[in-house]
Amino acid sequence: MELSGKHVVITGAASGIGAGLAARFHAEGATVVAADRDGDGAAQVAAGLEQARPGSAIAVTADIGSEAGNVALIEAATEQFGPIDLFFANAGIGGGTSLDTPEADWQRAYDVNINAHRWAAKHLVPEWVARGEGYFCSTASAAGLLSQIGSAPYTITKHAAVAFAEWLSITYGDQGIRVSCLCPQGVNTNMLKGTGDQSIVQMGAAVVRSAGKVLEPSDVADLAVEVIRNETFLILPHPEVLTYLQRKTGDVDRWLAGMRKLQARMTDF
Numbered sequence: 001m002e003l004s005g006k007h008v009v010i011t012g013a014a015s016g017i018g019a020g021l022a023a024r025f026h027a028e029g030a031t032v033v034a035a036d037r038d039g040d041g042a043a044q045v046a047a048g049l050e051q052a053r054p055g056s057a058i059a060v061t062a063d064i065g066s067e068a069g070n071v072a073l074i075e076a077a078t079e080q081f082g083p084i085d086l087f088f089a090n091a092g093i094g095g096g097t098s099l100d101t102p103e104a105d106w107q108r109a110y111d112v113n114i115n116a117h118r119w120a121a122k123h124l125v126p127e128w129v130a131r132g133e134g135y136f137c138s139t140a141s142a143a144g145l146l147s148q149i150g151s152a153p154y155t156i157t158k159h160a161a162v163a164f165a166e167w168l169s170i171t172y173g174d175q176g177i178r179v180s181c182l183c184p185q186g187v188n189t190n191m192l193k194g195t196g197d198q199s200i201v202q203m204g205a206a207v208v209r210s211a212g213k214v215l216e217p218s219d220v221a222d223l224a225v226e227v228i229r230n231e232t233f234l235i236l237p238h239p240e241v242l243t244y245l246q247r248k249t250g251d252v253d254r255w256l257a258g259m260r261k262l263q264a265r266m267t268d269f
Contacts, residue, residue: 001135001178001228004029007081009073011064011116012091014041016189017139017182020217021088022049024225026057033077035062036091064091065111070119086135086228087124089117090182096153106153113157117164125172132176135228138165142185142241146248149263169233180227182235186214213238 008025012018014036026032026049034049036042039061049057058080062073077084093112096105117138128134141148144158165181173179220237227235236242248255 001086001231002028003086003225003228006030006085007033007077007083008086008088009033009035009077009084010088010090011035011062011073011120012139013045013059014038017184017187017217017220018088018090019045020221021090021224022046022057024218024221025086026052028225030056030086031081032057033060033073033080034058035060035064035073035077037061037063064089064116064120065108067115067119067122070116071123074120074123083127083131084124084134086137087120088137088139089120090137090139091116092139092141092158094151094154096151098152101153109153109157110160113154114160114164117161121164121168125168125177128177129172129175133178134176135178135180136165136168137180137182137224137228137235139182139184140165142183142238142244144181145183145241145245147259149259149266165233178231180224180231180233180235182220182224182237183241184215184220184236185238185241187220187237188214188216 003025008030010018010021010025010032013022013034015038018034018036022032022034022045032046032049034042034045034057036059039059042059042061046057046059060073060076063069064073074084091112093109096109121136124134124136138161140161141154141158143155144162148155148158162181162183165179168177169179215237223237224235234242
């Protein structure tokens with residue numbers, strides 16, 4: 001898929017990876033809808049794109065943690081630029097630790113990190129199938145292929161995001177629907193810097209930094225364009241993630257033991 005002339009929607013586009021994707025896709029010639037709950041941030045991103053090429057970008061204030069929010073976003077994007085060619089479900093949240101994480105935090109993680117993907121696809125795929133083409137991209141995490149030490153909600157919902165992307169590809173891949181899933185490790189974003197319980201934030205950041213290089217959002221966006229052009233499934237900005245995944249599938253018990261050792265070391269960050 002070439003992005004020139006395509007209509008692209010990106011959630012979580014006010015900053016970080018989403019803003020990087022918006023800039024890179026726009027540079028490829030796409031029209032861009034920058035969506036985020038942070039409407040001011042999304043507007044700043046869209047304004048920069050508009051300055052470079054008038055009539056090519058808008059911002060939509062959207063909370064994709066509900067089905068209605070996804071429907072409203074799709075309707076606004078379609079009204080402005082016509083049928084959507086590529087939807088990048090990039091918005092995500094961290095937070096939550098163990099089994100005693102409040103139920104409201106669990107639900108919010110499910111709604112933003114996986115249900116949002118499902119709701120968007122529910123309202124996009126039928127039209128794409130009828131058209132014979134469409135591209136669904138989602139941001140999961142290396143934690144979706146492996147696991148995130150210190151956060152059960154993040155680990156579980158990111159695993160679900162990968163599984164949903166796989167299911168979409170299996171189910172609709174022969175009907176013209178292309179699917180890619182972004183699974184980075186450390187990226188220089190607000191999520192990595194974190195808020196809330198600083199002990200948990202620091203442990204998570206220490207785990208990520210111990211596993212590999214922290215990339216810039218622009219690095220991730222460059223690879224995303226390459227993968228979308230080739231229409232392959234996994235977007236792995238950190239190639240070592242594939243090595244870790246192969247070790248995991250090759251000997252799960254050994255991998256689990258190694259993760260427990262890593263967790264023990266991280267308690268002394």
